[in-house]
Amino acid sequence: MIDLLRDIVAGLFLVAGAGFILVGAIGINRMPDLFTRIHAASLIDTTGVGLVLVGLMFLGGFSLVTVKLVFLLAFLLFMGPVATHALAAAALHAGIKPDLADAPKPPRGGKAANGKAANDRTANGKPAGAKAAGSRAAARKAGPL
Amino acid sequence: MMLAAVLAAVLVAMALMVARALRGPTTFDRLLAANSIGNGAILVLALFGFLTERPEFLDLGLTYALLNFVGTFAVLKFFRQGSLGAEAEE
Structure with missing residues (x-):
């Protein structure tokens, strides 16, 4: 009973995470310029990876596996946005301009x-x-x- | 079963990111796609470890996360200060 419940909750997290990852990957391909693509990719970095790892935590139970997953999740949640920010700052520094919808009317x-x-x-x-x-x-x- | 489905979804997403990495007009597009591919690889390692009942794969995932982060910053710094970046030169 508890096992079934655990599997269901883990499955919900895993499927939600996979959905976010797919949406982010489609966004990386469909978005018009670099900065909107960064927006789509940050969806993968934080929400997609986070939800999948939380789902795996439910499957792992209380063990060393879960500790490793927590470390991995904490690391990714810190470093994903930092890397994304550095990428956007470097792109701006290199002279790439955001594609504004209302700037050139x-x-x-x-x-x-x-x-x-x-x-x-x-x-x-x-x-x-x-x-x-x-x-x-x-x-x-x-x-x- | 469930894990295999999620693994397949992540692999499909990684294929899409590879498409962007090959197509991306600027270096930063490719770098963004490479960073996302690295994140996908971490997930593939974790999911594959759970799928085959060998959670030691998580250690590989942790190492890969560290390498991915450092690698992204190394390439960014190189294109900001090195001489190879066509966009960064002017």
């Missing part, structure tokens, strides 16, 4: 806006060009994401 169809978008694109480290900027503007017009 004109991409709604102005010729001047295309030049500005191209500039942003070079700052992002991607090949600049009217074609690329046009596709970016088209993507923005199509709606969020």
Whole structure:
């Protein structure tokens, strides 16, 4: 009875963690620029890994295994955000600009806006060009994401 | 069974992160994906240890967590001060 209950609770934690990890991985692929991708990845670093490790703690019972899992979880919860912050700071220092939705208003169809978008694109480290900027503007017009 | 399903989900997620690491336009995208792949590897080690009833794999996971963290910082520092970073040079 207790074993069954423990398995159910552990399974809930594990499945929730796996769901968060999958959502984060999809977000890493789908998000438009580096900083939003960092947001998706931090979901994996904290919530996904945390929930899976808590689920494993329930399966491990009171033993040395759980102590190791607690250490692993504490370490990841401290170091994940620190690494993410360092990554974002280094990216900003290297001149990568966040892709703001409301900063360059004109991409709604102005010729001047295309030049500005191209500039942003070079700052992002991607090949600049009217074609690329046009596709970016088209993507923005199509709606969020 | 449950552990195997979660393991499969983590492996699928890692495959997606590999796609971003190969595709990512800047170095930082690749580094972000590499960091997430490292986290996924830690989970794979822990889950595989539970799946095969060998929880000693957790020690490997702990070591890998330390290495992953230090490695991320090493690469970041290298691209900030070294000369290889194409973006960091200007």
